[in-house]
Structures are given as structure tokens and as C-alpha cells.
Amino acid sequence: MLNLDWKPNKASSKALYLQIADYIKFKISTAEWPVGFVIPPQRELSKLFNVNRSTLVSALDELKAEGLLEGNGKGGTKIINNISQLLNNIQPNWQSYIEEGIHMPNFKTIKQINDLEFKSDYIRLSTGEASPEMFPQEKMSVVLNEVTKSMKNLGYEGPKGMLYLREQISKYLNTFGIKAPASSILIVSGALQAIQLITIGLLQQGATVFLEDPSYMYSLQTFQSLGMRRSGIPIDEEGIKASLIPEYKKKNNSSILYTIPNFQNPTGTVMSQNRRQELMKVCQKEKLPIIEDDVYRELWIDTPPPKPIKSIDKTGLVLYVGSVSKTLSPGLRIGWIVGPEPVIERLSDIKMQTDYGSSSLSQLTVAKWIETGLYFDHIETLRKQLSLRRQVTLEVLQKYFSEIATWNIPSGGYYVWVTLKYKIGMYKLFNEACRIGILLYPGYIYDSNFNYSLRISYSYAPIEELQQGLYKLSKLIKKLINSKDT
Numbered sequence: 001m002l003n004l005d006w007k008p009n010k011a012s013s014k015a016l017y018l019q020i021a022d023y024i025k026f027k028i029s030t031a032e033w034p035v036g037f038v039i040p041p042q043r044e045l046s047k048l049f050n051v052n053r054s055t056l057v058s059a060l061d062e063l064k065a066e067g068l069l070e071g072n073g074k075g076g077t078k079i080i081n082n083i084s085q086l087l088n089n090i091q092p093n094w095q096s097y098i099e100e101g102i103h104m105p106n107f108k109t110i111k112q113i114n115d116l117e118f119k120s121d122y123i124r125l126s127t128g129e130a131s132p133e134m135f136p137q138e139k140m141s142v143v144l145n146e147v148t149k150s151m152k153n154l155g156y157e158g159p160k161g162m163l164y165l166r167e168q169i170s171k172y173l174n175t176f177g178i179k180a181p182a183s184s185i186l187i188v189s190g191a192l193q194a195i196q197l198i199t200i201g202l203l204q205q206g207a208t209v210f211l212e213d214p215s216y217m218y219s220l221q222t223f224q225s226l227g228m229r230r231s232g233i234p235i236d237e238e239g240i241k242a243s244l245i246p247e248y249k250k251k252n253n254s255s256i257l258y259t260i261p262n263f264q265n266p267t268g269t270v271m272s273q274n275r276r277q278e279l280m281k282v283c284q285k286e287k288l289p290i291i292e293d294d295v296y297r298e299l300w301i302d303t304p305p306p307k308p309i310k311s312i313d314k315t316g317l318v319l320y321v322g323s324v325s326k327t328l329s330p331g332l333r334i335g336w337i338v339g340p341e342p343v344i345e346r347l348s349d350i351k352m353q354t355d356y357g358s359s360s361l362s363q364l365t366v367a368k369w370i371e372t373g374l375y376f377d378h379i380e381t382l383r384k385q386l387s388l389r390r391q392v393t394l395e396v397l398q399k400y401f402s403e404i405a406t407w408n409i410p411s412g413g414y415y416v417w418v419t420l421k422y423k424i425g426m427y428k429l430f431n432e433a434c435r436i437g438i439l440l441y442p443g444y445i446y447d448s449n450f451n452y453s454l455r456i457s458y459s460y461a462p463i464e465e466l467q468q469g470l471y472k473l474s475k476l477i478k479k480l481i482n483s484k485d486t
Helices: 014-031 043-050 052-067 083-090 093-098 106-118 137-150 163-174 191-202 242-250 273-286 340-356 360-372 373-401 424-434 463-485
Strands: 077-079 184-190 208-213 227-237 253-261 291-292 318-323 335-336 405-407 415-420 453-457
Touching: 014 052, 014 083, 043 052, 106 424, 137 360, 137 373, 163 184, 163 318, 163 335, 163 360, 184 191, 184 340, 191 253, 191 291, 191 318, 191 335, 191 340, 227 242, 242 273, 335 340, 360 373, 373 415, 373 463, 424 463
Parallel strands: 208 227, 208 253, 253 291, 291 318
Antiparallel strands: 184 335, 318 335, 405 415, 415 453
16 A cells, blocks of 8 residues: 555645646656556545545546546556656647748847847847937827827727828828828838738749848848748949849849848948939839838938938839838837838738737827927937947947958948958857857848958947947957967
């Protein structure tokens, strides 16, 4: 006869038979009662647990239903599975599902950054958003107060998004030459969703997306996961080399061009007015649609950039993408697409099937920011702060990086594109930087070909950390250069 040192707690709110079932499962899971073990007869167990036989029978029936026990005849009740065996038998092979999923996993480097970015002991030279220090808390309080006054409900909006917001965006776009009625504007949850909707709504599998090389879109698996191909077109100091497009287009009948003309991510390049005109002429001739990602437009520091490509579009060739993620708050998740109405109708239908519309509260909030004029006041303040941060960054680069790297002076945006003069192990540099508490984006994730550049963000880290991080990074790079020479 077994000696048990446990009895169910009759004062507990949990049923006695469930307490007994849990205890027997514990014995099985610790292998004290192994597979094949015949448990004591019901009469004996009921005495050991000090319960009536019907309670014990209920406990055993529970365990039989879970596949742990079998039988109660002459052979007794036997353990036929342990917990781990049972899980292996009934649990789906999730790893095979993960590997067979349509969407490709992120680059290892980006996953590592995403995991580390929210740990407080890292200096974030990687983050492409405004520092929490620049968040317009007082103005946001004013706007949210206005929102609560006019908020009647937070139900679903129409397929294209809140009309009030689309009307405000229409007026806003008109300030830099884009004439777009509310009917040709779709509200989306940020620019990335805009690109995803365009891809799945307008392109066939196997289509080619032309990108600037290097480009932010090389760091994402969006196009490949949906069966698209990417083709990089080189850029120079004026932007994408439009004259090369016809040669690339010959090899790809079904295609579209994706460009970031203002403060391009990652290089910070601003496409010149002449290049914009040339690009429109070439794409019109080639009948090549353009996705113009203009989320950085308002982040100019020295002088405003040229008007959007969309402003000179007379044939509906350009799908214009904007957002408040870079200027106001990424957490609002509000952006927009401007395009021909049939295209907007198509994309709005897909968006409704995908998430049934962006947050009503966020849409109302952004509309109030624009209508009150506080959005424009905030952007002016943001530019001044970015100017100071850029100056600090350039001074540190000049002091510690002049012997080991070159860089262009960005006229706006969040980034400096730093190119090393020496060929060192870039994967090792990234990993060693993480080890000493510095996060940055290495250039190889933005390029169809490997490069020796770094995208340094001056927008996020506190200024003192920005200076400290760049200094430590320069020491690390010099160490790797010296170890390579010896």
C-alpha cells in the first residue's frame, strides 16, 4: 500500500476531484508514477485521499479523458502517457507552421535591434523617430481636450477613413502643390501599411518593384513575402538615376517604382527638382507607376525640399504616401495614400478586409492637430531641435571620425549616412557595438550589394548619450581597423 503525504483541501473552493487529478498529474510529470505504473485500486485511493469513491472516480475519469490513464478492470488502472509524451502527441508541430508561413522572417540584425531597442541600457543610434524629449506634451493635451469636446462616438469609419480627417489632409497637401479631393485620399495605419496595400492590391506575384539602391525597403521582407522581386537602381547626389530606368524596365514588364525623394532613408539624399522632372518624363514614357514615400518631407532643416513629384503629376501616375509618424507620433499610426479614385476604392476595400479601418480616436486627433494649426507650430519647433542635434552629431563626427570615415551633411531628416574608409567586418562591428551598449543600423541591410556604411540616427537618443555613443563607436571602429592591420 502506498504512503501518501498529501490529501485534498476540503476548505478550498476548487473541487476535490480536480485537486486529486492535479496531484496524480504531478506524480506522473515528475516520473514518480511512470508510464506503465498501475495505480492503487479505487477503494484504496479513496481511503488514502479521505474522499468518497464517487469523487475518486470523477478524478480518474478526468485523467482518462486527458489521455493519461486507461482501464479499471482486472488489470487495474494504468498510466499510459506522461505529460511530455502527451504534449508531443497532441500538440501541432508549430515549427513546421512557422517555417511554411508566407511572410518571411526579419533579418537577424533587425530582429536583434528590435529585441534590444527597448532596454534602457542601450544608446539608440538606430531609432528613426523623434526623441521622447521632443514629444509635444502640452500641445497634445490641448488637442485631446478639443477631441473630447467633439467626440460623439468611436465607431467604425467609412472605407476610406474619417471624412473630417481626409478634408483636413486635402487642405494640408494643397500647401505644397498637391490638389487632392477627400475622395482621392485613403487613411491608413502608417506608411508601411500603405505600401503593403499597394503591393497586394495592385501587383501580381512575380512583379518587380524598382527601388533606390540603397533603400529602406531592402531592410524589409514585405515584397518578397508577397512574391514580388526587388531591383535596385543606383542613386547619386540628385536622387535615383532616372536615365537608367528604361534599361531596367526592358527586363520587367509588370513593375512599379518606389522612391523616397526627401531625406531618403538611409542616405538622407534629397532628389533635385530637375531629377524629379526627369523621373516623371521617363516614367510617363515607360508607363511605370511611382510610389512616392514622402514621410520625411516636413523634417527639413536648412531649406524646404522641392515640391512633391505628385504635384507635377498630370496623368495619375503617382501614388503619394504621407504620414504623421515621423513628425508627430508613430504611436498614432496614421498615414494616407493619394491616388486616382479607382485605385483608392480598390485599396480601401482591401483595408476594410484587413483591419476594418484605422483607429477612430487617432484619426480625430490628427484632424484636430491640423485644423487648429498646432501641427505646423510643432513642426517648426521640431526642426529647431533637429538642427541642434544635427550640429552636435556633425561636430562629434568631425572630431572622432574624420580619419576613419566620410559623410554628407544632411539637409534634414533623421540620419547621417557614414561610410567607412576601411573594409572591416561589418557583422562583427554590429555585434561588438551591441555588446558595448550601442544600437545602429549597418548599411548592408539597405543595399542589394554589401557596403561599409552605417545609418546613424541623431533624432532619438538624448544629446549626451548621442555624443557618448558616437565616441564609443569611433573607438570600436578604430580597434577593429587596427586589429585587421596587425
